[in-house]
Amino acid sequence: MAKDKKQPRPKAETPKGFRDYFGQDVTERRDMLDRIAQVYHRHGFDPLETSAVETVEALGKFLPDVDRPNAGVFAWQEEAVPGGGTAGDWLALRYDLTAPLARVAAQYRNDLPSPYRRFAMGPVWRNEKPGPGRFRQFYQCDADTVGSASVAADAEICGMLADALEAVGIDRGDYLVRINNRKVLNGVLEAAQVREDQAEDVLRQIDKFDKVGREGVLALLTTGRLDDSGARIDGVGLSEAQAGPVLAFLEAKGADNAATLDNLSTAVGGSATGAEGVEELRQIAAMLAAMGVAEDRAVIDPAVVRGLGYYTGPVFEAELTFEILDEKGRKRQFGSVAGGGRYDGLVERFTGQKVPATGVSIGVDRLLAALRAKGLAGAQVAGPVVVTVMDRDRMSDYQAMAADLRAAGIRAEVYLGNPKNFGNQLKYADKRGAPVAIIQGGDEAERGVVQVKDLILGAKIAAEASVEEWKSQPAQTEVARADLVAEVRRIIG
Amino acid sequence: MAKDKKQPRPKAETPKGFRDYFGQDVTERRDMLDRIAQVYHRHGFDPLETSAVETVEALGKFLPDVDRPNAGVFAWQEEAVPGGGTAGDWLALRYDLTAPLARVAAQYRNDLPSPYRRFAMGPVWRNEKPGPGRFRQFYQCDADTVGSASVAADAEICGMLADALEAVGIDRGDYLVRINNRKVLNGVLEAAQVREDQAEDVLRQIDKFDKVGREGVLALLTTGRLDDSGARIDGVGLSEAQAGPVLAFLEAKGADNAATLDNLSTAVGGSATGAEGVEELRQIAAMLAAMGVAEDRAVIDPAVVRGLGYYTGPVFEAELTFEILDEKGRKRQFGSVAGGGRYDGLVERFTGQKVPATGVSIGVDRLLAALRAKGLAGAQVAGPVVVTVMDRDRMSDYQAMAADLRAAGIRAEVYLGNPKNFGNQLKYADKRGAPVAIIQGGDEAERGVVQVKDLILGAKIAAEASVEEWKSQPAQTEVARADLVAEVRRIIG
Structure with a gap:
């Protein structure tokens, strides 16, 4: 006892930046990931679960x-x-699912099929500053193909991503997979005679295309501009002639893939790398068409610049195009929920061998938020039918009722708290989201009947009324004990 | 480059005591846990996923x-x-799922329903010495009811455990949930006038009942015995008269619950605590019967002594009773796959309030091993249909075939490695467990047909034969491209 007093009581708190998931949160995410896993499985991807x-x-x-x-x-x-x-x-x-994949691809390189298609879903951890919606543990959901240099692998992943979004409930037309290629940009930089030491700066500036638009990027690529506060931002120092192909690249999106590819061919001028990049995109476009993935689902779009600095070939991004209201009540597009691309040197760090790979990562929390915003995150999880306890001595009878309901596939539980205060039982049923409560007092037991209370109809009154008032409600039906299951089934449909 | 050389290549290895799960391993465990989750859900338990x-x-x-x-x-x-x-x-x-439950029950005590039924499934970590079959990260699967002092909660968990075992495929008769009660033992110790300072020693000795039997335990409780090596083991120092009730307790199992309960009543003599414990077991037996859980599924069994030291009321253990061959080829019962019981003070450490709780933990790896031993761990996961690549230029055609198959719900993928060596493609299909391979060379494309190869029939020859030999096999059929899906469906059934 003295020992207990010496130690202060611990705080019942998650560490900063961590959180718990309850009930429906767990179920909804599980359901979404299961649907994605089915699509990945159908595409020949195998699950992999590495150690944390x-x-x-x-x-x-x-x-x-x-x-x-x-x-x-x-x-x-x-x-x-x-x-x-x-x-x-x-x-x-692990801080992501790619580093463990690299380790696995190296460790099991003699056993795994090659190419190796795998998907992984699970938590990752970041020792970073937490913030609103920013946690130190969160889910990732990745699919990668390791060991294929063919852009067929990239096309497959883009098509699979579109399928996955539809599988979780996003309608065709409400999403778009946009595809670009780092090689095309490299060709453009070559065509524009951008020096190697300028390339990174150029990448940084075109990344602002969405924000500052054509004129802004032109200024940033050349002589610089003033920002909103009036501060001067230095330009990269390209001539206007050099900036031309870069802007042509960013604005190459045409009415369809064919037009876009033509524009890109022009933008890369005589660059062999650029031509190769355009040809890769042309093949991807052809393969997507062959797979039945039309341009309203996945499209070549040179304005996709996120990730161009990191990836080495095709890059892709999935956007949700429907509008939601932001925290200030303004309409805005939901935006990106997945991204990926082709990268080299996945296992090189381990084995010295370059192994080509391409993959996509879905932002699990963002996609789930999108489904919730659209009311798509699965039907409300059914609360259980709650069998209330009027006579503590007849617990077996109540357990038998719950067992009968469960045997019929209906979620059901007996109230297990102190049964003395019946109001508490009703409040409990309310908190559980119970669609139905079952009541059987001594006289009902004698007569072989039960009261079946439709809580969805009677929800509001239930929490406040006395047992007697509550029993008089029209939402309550007396049925023979033998008809309990049928009556509950009738109510919950 | 110079920098690269300075750092040695990292080893591609999991840390000691950790492992990765591939493909079927992931799917089988997921499937098993999903079935258990459905049973828990139907009993009104909600999922909880706490931070790691x-x-x-x-x-x-x-x-x-x-x-x-x-x-x-x-x-x-x-x-x-x-x-x-x-x-x-x-x-x-976290090293288990109970400590986080305690934290959650304290942290959210004003928001959670009370009683709170929750289940949790996920990895836990132990910084212990790894060994064969003993890892530093492993899965646990727990269900607990927090805030109910009623043994109805214990009965419910025992019945639910029986249901869960059947849901994963264990036949009735192949498992048994055995139930005991710490209070009965306490009553027996009281009846035997065992001093408080001897109680722990007594517990330690009766834990050896399975191993040393009645005579062994009698010796250990009284004057001691010689072990196999001839070394003397001290006894607890009870008289034979005192040891009597303890042995009566251990051997109280009768022909049915009624007989067992009568024997226990005798064993506890005049102890009020003991009588309370027997009454609790009597209620549990009655409730299980009311729930339709007969004694061949869950039974009162005082020989269950594991956990008696830790728990404060009812304890239970699920055993698989079928025989397997051990590593030496000897038949033995598979043994325990789950255990649990009632414990107090779950959240007391945080809030100072005693909150009663009861729960069960299924040994995920052991149960999965049991399902595998019985050939129950789900059907072999279907390998994908592999569309081989004869003409690198017609990748779109192959992608279209795979897409057609997937649209019909058939798992399918295009070979994405270097297509030059066709033998490698066949080896790949073999490694993938592909039931069917699709082949279409230039002449077949011109004639609008494909070769559909039944790999399950032709598996052995496939890996060795030349393309020509392989094509001549009877397991291979030529069909019109338009009939591809129908033919594959015919083969895989």
């Missing part, structure tokens, strides 16, 4: 200069566990 | 004397992340 913990070396998050891992990961040093890890080794929680 | 990371204080794993957490958990100190956690706070990975 990796060596920091495998994650590639070691900072050799300070002799400890990157602050962005949750990491700790192994203690001396006999027969366990080596004391002093750094372990860390 | 908890404060060490909330887990109750702090060692105040050494100023750091218990070595059994993976723990680390928060760094100074601006706006994030407080530098120096200890965080840890």
Whole structure:
């Protein structure tokens, strides 16, 4: 006892930036991911579930200069566990699903099929500053094809992404997969004679195309501009002639893929890399058409610039095009829910061999938010039928009623709190979202009947009325005990 | 480049004691847990998914004397992340699903329904010595009712456990939920006038009942015995008269629950606690009968002693009673796959209030191993139909075939590796467990036909034969392109 007093009571709190998911939150996400998994499975992708913990070396998050891992990961040093890890080794929680894929692709390279199509769904952890809607543990949902240099792999993933969005309930027309290619941009930079040391700056500026538009980007690529506060932003220093192909690239979107590809051919001028990039996009467009994925679902769009700096070939992004009201009540497009592209050197860090890969990552929380915004996040999870307890001694009878309902596939439970205050039982049923409550007092038991109360009809009054008032409601029916299941089924439909 | 050379290549390995789950492993576990979740849902239990990371204080794993957490958990100190956690706070990975439930029950006590039925499924982490079949990350699957002192909650969980075992495919008769009660044992100890300071020793000895039998336990409770090596093991020091009721308790199992309960009544003598415990078991037996859970599914069995030391009321254990062959080829019962019981003080550490709770935990890996041993772990996951690539230029045609198959609900993929070596494509199809391969060369394309190859029939030859030999096999059919889907469907049934 004295010992208990010495230690203060711990706070019942999740650590900062972590959260719990209850009931419907869990079910809705599970349901959404199951639908996506079915689409991925049908496309020949296999599930992979790696351990949450990796060596920091495998994650590639070691900072050799300070002799400890990157602050962005949750990491700790192994203690001396006999027969366990080596004391002093750094372990860390995975911060994405790609680094573990790289490790798996290297570790099992002799056993896995090649190409290897895999999908992964699970939590990742970031040791970063949390904020509104920004957590230190969150779900990712990735699909990647490892070991194929063919853009057929990219086309497949774009088509699969469109299928996945429809599978979770997004209507055709409410989403668009937009596809671009880093090689085309490289060709444009070549055509514009942008020096290698300027390329990164150019990338940074075209990333602002959405925000500042054509004139803004032109200024940023050339002599600079004043921002809203009047501060001067330096330009990259290209001539207007050099900026031309870059802008032509960004604005190359035509009425259809054919027109866009023609515009891009012009924009890349004589660049061989550029021509290769355009040809890749042409093939992707042809393959999508062959797969029955029309341009209203997935389309070539050079204005997709996010990720162009990171990826090495095709890049893609899925946008939800319907409008929602933002926190200020203004209409805006929901925006991006998935992105991906082609990247090299996935396993190179481990094996020294370049292995081409392409993949997509769906923003699980964003997509779920979109489904909720559209009222698509699955039907309300049914609350259980609550069998109330009038006579504590007849618990077996109540358990039998619940068992009968469950045997008929109806979710049901007996009230297990203190049954003394009947009002508490009704409040409990309310909190559980129960569609129906069952009541059987002593006299009803003697007569072999039960009261079946439709709580959806009688919800509002239920919480306030006395047992007697409540019993008199029209939403309440007396049926023979033998008809209990049939009556409940009639009410919940 | 020079920088690359300085850093050695990381090893592509999971940390010691961790593992990855591939394809069917993921699917089978998911399928099993989904079936269990359906049963739990039908019983009114709601899913809860807590964060993987908890404060060490909330887990109750702090060692105040050494100023750091218990070595059994993976723990680390928060760094100074601006706006994030407080530098120096200890965080840890949850080591079970009960400690997070305690935290949640305290944190959300004003919002959760009371009683609160919840189930949780997910990984937990133990910083312990790994061994064969013993990992540092593994799945748990728990169901608990928090806030009900009624043994109706215990009965419900026992019945639900029986239902869950049947839902995953264990036949009635192949499992048994066995139920005991700590209070009965307490009553027996009272009746036997066992001193309080002897109680723990008695518990330790009766735990050996399965191993050493009646005579062994009698010796251990009284004057001691020699073990197999001839070493003397001290006895607890009870008289034979005192040991009598304890042995009567362990051997109280009768022909049916009624007989067992009568034997227990005798064993507890005049102890009020014992009588209360027997009455609780009597109620549980009655409620199980009312729920339609007969004694061949869940039964009162005083020989269940595991957990008696930890729990405060009813304890239960689910055993699989069918025989498997052990690693030495000997028949043995599969044994325990789940256990649980009633415990107090779940949230007391946080709030100072005692909250009664009862729950069960299924050993996910053990149950999955049992299903595999019985050939019940779900049908083999279908490998995809593999569309091979004869002409690299007609990738769109192959993609269209795969898309047609998928649109008909058939899992299908195009070979995305280098198509040059056709033998590699066949080996790939084999590795993928493909039931069917599709082949269309230039001449077949001209004639508007495809070759549909039944790989299940032709599996063995496929990996070795030349394309020409392979094509001549009877398991291969030429059909019109338009009949592709119908033909594949005919083969895979």
